[in-house]
Amino acid sequence: MSEKPINAYSSALYGGRLTVDLDAIAANWSLLRSRLAPGSECAATIKANAYGTGQAETAKRLFEEGCRTFFVAVPTEAMALRQTLPSATIYALDGLFPDTADLLLQHDVRPVLGSLDELKEWAALCRTARKSFPAAVHVDTGIHRLGLSGDEFGTALADLELMGPFKPSLFMSHLACGSDPDHPMNQEQLARFTELTSPFKGVPRSLANSAGVLMGPDYHFDLVRPGISLYGGRAFDHGDNPMQPVAKVEARIMIVRNVPKGDAIGYGATQTAKRALRNAVVAAGYADGLLRRASSSDDRPGGFGMIGGHKASILGRISMDMITLDVTDIPEHLVQRGGLVEMLGPNVAAADMAAYAETIDYEYLTSLGRRFERIYGPLG
């Protein structure tokens, strides 16, 4: 892949830079695919701008790699993706919004029908047209979010008058506790999904997100829908993460200054210098997706950045447009006005930063702001 800046201004004008390694995303997809049960297809979930990495760029790269089925959340994402990939199979996980069926059909987007109302509306459309338009049917096996209840599913699918010519292109369900592979609910949902869908032969089935893929072949069925693992994130809360990082955020150093011992740093004066400090102030903040909850105070350590292999702890609160870092013990020549500090990437895992912010790497990645320069290429 060529490096492709998609930015309007010269690099030096940006407060920070987001680098996305599309080859790493492709490698993660291939790794997951290599672990699938025979006959199972590896799709890709690229909702929320492909977890912050860029929907069009990521979709194109995965299509080149051989991926043919894509999941997004909302119809607008599906419409945009259709422009990018004229021949891919596209599912909208959020299902059928009112008054959108015609548009979805025009753009060959398949809703994941998530309620009896949605199923009835789609089936009626098929009946009128005397043909089946492809759409998935989502059955709830325990998460109680989207999906027909087990009873509704069994009754509706067996009701030939309701279904008419509509033949679902996929049966789908979603795991509630995949991030903990030992949670008993995983096996319960697996059993429930198998039991509910087995009477209806000939429809492909999909249960697994990233965690489901890593939990092994029992969970793979005909198609898997990994998201976070493609982007290097953690599917499981604990244990090794076999995926490689795909994104790096670097923030620009604006000034380097001294803070006398005993003085406080940042909004709210929440952190006091315990010794004379040297601070670097970088031009990225929570408006760029560096979550404010990863701030530091005298009571609670915050996140960090990396400069030339050295750790630079966050001092005080993260503000909207800047972060203050402790560079006291870092060689001066590495900390220069205009230089870049890694705030997320190979040396600062999204999951680690997320832990400081009491959240998960999903939120970190999807928060990454639009104010950065965006580069596609190796993370270096």
Ligand SMILES: *Cc1c(COP(=O)(O)O)cnc(C)c1O
């Ligand atoms: C987001 C989502 C996925 C992908 O989940 P990951 O945990 O990111 O792999 C799969 N299926 C559904 C229904 C989703 O909402």
